[in-house]
Amino acid sequence: MADLFATDDSEKPLDANAPLADRLRPRTLDEVVGQDHLTGPEGAIGRQVAAGKLSSLILWGPPGTGKTTTARLLADAVGLRFLSISAVFSGVADLKKAFAEARDHARLGQRTLLFVDEIHRFNRAQQDGFLPYVEDGTVTLVGATTENPSFELNAALLSRAQVLILNRLDANALETLLARAEALEGRPLPLDPDARAALIASADGDGRFLLNQAETLFSVTLPAPLDPAGLSALLHRRVAVYDKDREGHYNLISALHKAMRGSDPQASLYYLARMLTAGEEPLYVLRRIVRFASEDIGLADPQALVQCLAAKDTYEFLGSPEGELAIVQACLYCATAPKSNAAYKAQKAAWRSAKETGSLMPPRNILNAPTKLMKQIGYGKDYGYDHDTDEGFSGDNYWPEEMRPETYYTPVERGFEKRIAERLAYWGELREKKQR
Template sequence: MTLFDPPAPLAERLRPRTVAEVVGQTHLLGPGKPLTRVLGSGRLGSLILWGPPGVGKTTLARLLAGEVGAHFIPLSAVTAGVKDVREAVTEAERLRGRGQKTILFLDEIHRFNKAQQDALLPHVESGLLTLIGATTENPSFEVNPALRSRARTLVLEALKPEEVRGLLERALTDPRGLSGVTAEPEALDLLARLAEGDARRALSTLEVASTLSNPVTPDAITEAFGRHLPQMDKNGEDFYNLISALHKSVRGSHVDGALYWLARMVEGGADPLYVARRVVRMAAEDIGLADPQALRLCIAARDTVEFLGSPEGDLALAQAVVYLALAPKSNSVYVAWKTALNAVREGESLPIPLHLRNAPTALMRQQGYGRGYAYYFDDPEGSFRQDYLPDGVQLDLYAPIGEGWEARVTDRWRKLRDAHGDGESAGT
């Protein structure tokens, strides 16, 4: 071993050599579980392995190929293209003549575009290639339906803290690991928590920490780990799950939850203007007329983010999110609007009553446009008696739900319904 021939990283040296050495994924590899049954049958079909980073997708693919005695061709969708797929097909055809099966492993399969994924289809369908794709993204969105239907999707889970800790202990005792290095129990506990189920990151951090201190201390782990940034793919499922968590926390009036998810998004690198737009949507959808000021505040927060940028504008977002979480809630306008849209889309385009039509010309007035219209300020009672919907149409769209500002106008809404002759249909 020389300076120009350094040892492989710890995570690579400790890569499991057999399925029995795999840490975690007991829901797939335990007795009677899916992969255990597949390996027992000796027939491995195409698979999509979906899970977060550092949980063993690549390792598992290699081990599966070895278990069934198949030739293993690894490709990364980051650098590979259709040309590489064709070369793999040529090699698989050559090996098939010798009775050898071929597994094509495509890491980060979600980075292949539709045309590239389609190039795999005929060879997967014919059985020439057994495809194992690995992805951190939801296959429902990132893998073509045709390819997805020909492969079984297996979900890999982040390792539990106790599983990560066991792996760290193995790194200190295994001959392939960190010879002569020890670690304080508190340091291993800390790293097992910080790693968030990512075995690769845990082992890499331990390796760096071992160069800072022996025995490895919590301070060495903190220094080696660096700044903790929450995991978030800004274009992936995690991003939209964080938006969902933020929105649902606001809707549920949980201030701390709303602030926490907002902080996760901001620290994860989300576009603050996009977050601001979603916060404006929350004000319109879930606060509504229960607090008419909420929408104004959120528009002001968006303007502040646009004017100041991040991190200064982030405080305005936090202020808006806290306000929304504390505000009374109403989705009455949201529900009424959706109902109105459905009524228009599903119903007939009925004529507008003549008395509601605009009459800017003498010809229009001769045709009856605007005739009989009761102007409210001249004839309030007549204004209430006239129809405001097409002939024969009866709709109950809006009803205040009784929180905040809407609670104060509920009595007026009921009186207006009665005055318009709609009180009976409104249940008042």
């Protein structure tokens, strides 16, 4: 069985047959690209290195942004022994072995930086197992995760470690990596300027992916530099990073909701496309748009809900990809409709009032009286039948006797709700006249 533990190999000579990404791995923190906000003199890492003392850290960032490399270089920079484990392949026995090794080295005066890749994959009990060894200084823990630590890591562990956010690599950082690759290979990539820009864009901020693609390009013999079409034909398209059950999923659906609420159809379409092209279940997205039609449009445009439900029927009838156009139509309708959360606020207020007032009896005059006894005790007595009035409005009191009338729903002065507001005002005037 292969050893689960990796120790520092930063001093090993470069293997000419190693992957390009490994051969280009930075040897000092200064060579790490795209993370100057952390590694620079004023950054959290830069300051700790200058002080020669490292606290436990959680490195949070997308794939290919240098989390593992940064941890390894941190150990070198402050003189710690580097020990690496992966939460994917390790269990409790492996953790115990790592802690025992660290304790043995501590007795000899050699402190250990324990790097835990994919630390979020350890369960809560396993995460708790780190606490005593972090607290007594047996190890300086540096964990790496692509997931939001607030959701995936124990509060106790987070309280003992500083969370540092690594940025997705921008175009300048990715260009720097390509230039280093070309210098190492001693020749330029076989790309025209537009294809080079397309290659950088396809990496989606992932430096490792970019270098793997560059390695493929270096391995082929081409008669002329590739244009974007030629590059696309040669390399597989990168699938967007998107986990349906993790933070990226919730971030994008939140962005879609906010863009529709902000009446920006262009941004709404962008986030809709991000989710659907990444493989999100179309009916999940549509369910969120239906909810939006009630929560953020409501009676300002009653047709919004109708449009969304029609889109659901259309998608179920046609399937993908034809039915996705109906989802686009519903999204655009909602993004461009007048907005009101009056119904949403009314629901919350009415629900709260119902819980507070309990089981109050409605006024007897509006209750049906199917039996003689119920008639005798006043059920239905003096009920005002609205259709018998000239205005079609009786102005009766419909609230329990122990409760004052409440106002839950206040329509806005936009869209169809403006007409509703006018009706409510008219009925309010009639009610006052009838109660005089």
